Amino acid sequence: xxxxxxxxxxxxxxxxxxxxxxxxxxxxxxxxQQPVDAEGGAETDLVAVSHALGVVxxxxxxxxxxxxxxxxxxxxxxxxxxxxxRWPGVARAVxxxxxxxxxxxxxxxxxxxxxxxxxxxxxxxxRSPAVGVFHVAPxxxxxxxxxxxxxxAAGDQVxxxxxxxxxxxxxxxxxxxVTEVLKADGEPAEYDEPLFVLAPAA
Numbered sequence: 214x215x216x217x218x219x220x221x222x223x224x225x226x227x228x229x230x231x232x233x234x235x236x237x238x239x240x241x242x243x244x245x246q247q248p249v250d251a252e253g254g255a256e257t258d259l260v261a262v263s264h265a266l267g268v269v270x271x272x273x274x275x276x277x278x279x280x281x282x283x284x285x286x287x288x289x290x291x292x293x294x295x296x297x298x299r300w301p302g303v304a305r306a307v308x309x310x311x312x313x314x315x316x317x318x319x320x321x322x323x324x325x326x327x328x329x330x331x332x333x334x335x336x337x338x339x340r341s342p343a344v345g346v347f348h349v350a351p352x353x354x355x356x357x358x359x360x361x362x363x364x365x366a367a368g369d370q371v372x373x374x375x376x377x378x379x380x381x382x383x384x385x386x387x388x389x390x391v392t393e394v395l396k397a398d399g400e401p402a403e404y405d406e407p408l409f410v411l412a413p414a415a
């Protein structure tokens with residue numbers, strides 16, 4: 214009756230290896246790695262967005278080069294990025310054309326002035342590919358693409374037309390020497406407006 218080894222010896226209660234050893238709760242690799250994964254994901258997203266914007270820009274430039282007249286709006290979507298541009302000045306110019314056509318005297322005077330200006334500018338005219346802002350250099354303060362007296366080849370870039378933050382290159386369509394720059398840097402340019410005069414190469 215006095216000998217009760219089963220009651221005094223309780224190894225199961227004193228030894229608790231399962232509760233004392235908790236590597237899963239003390240070491241949390243999943244929580245520690247989360248900021249790294251988030252940063253890597255953010256960098257990946259930025260690269261993807263930058264690539265998509267580059268694709269949109271290239272598509273916009275290709276489309277604008279194919280137009281015979283400037284569009285009033287342009288919408289491009291690529292890789293989940295959508296860019297929409299509008300040119301209100303184009304709509305105003307189109308709407309104003311019938312008014313000029315109705316006044317024969319004004320039209321005649323306009324043609325005479327254009328003819329006189331063209332006669333004064335003997336040579337080949339390099340014209341604007343779009344409605345936008347004329348820039349003579351790749352960035353403010355930089356050296357102009359060309360100056361009077363420079364010789365250019367067909368395909369050489371001579372200026373930039375800025376359209377809704379898109380930089381459209383103006384290229385010489387023939388070889389020659391620059392004799393006139395018809396616009397100042399930062400001035401607005403209309404579609405097909407003369408920008409440079411070239412003396413054709415001999």
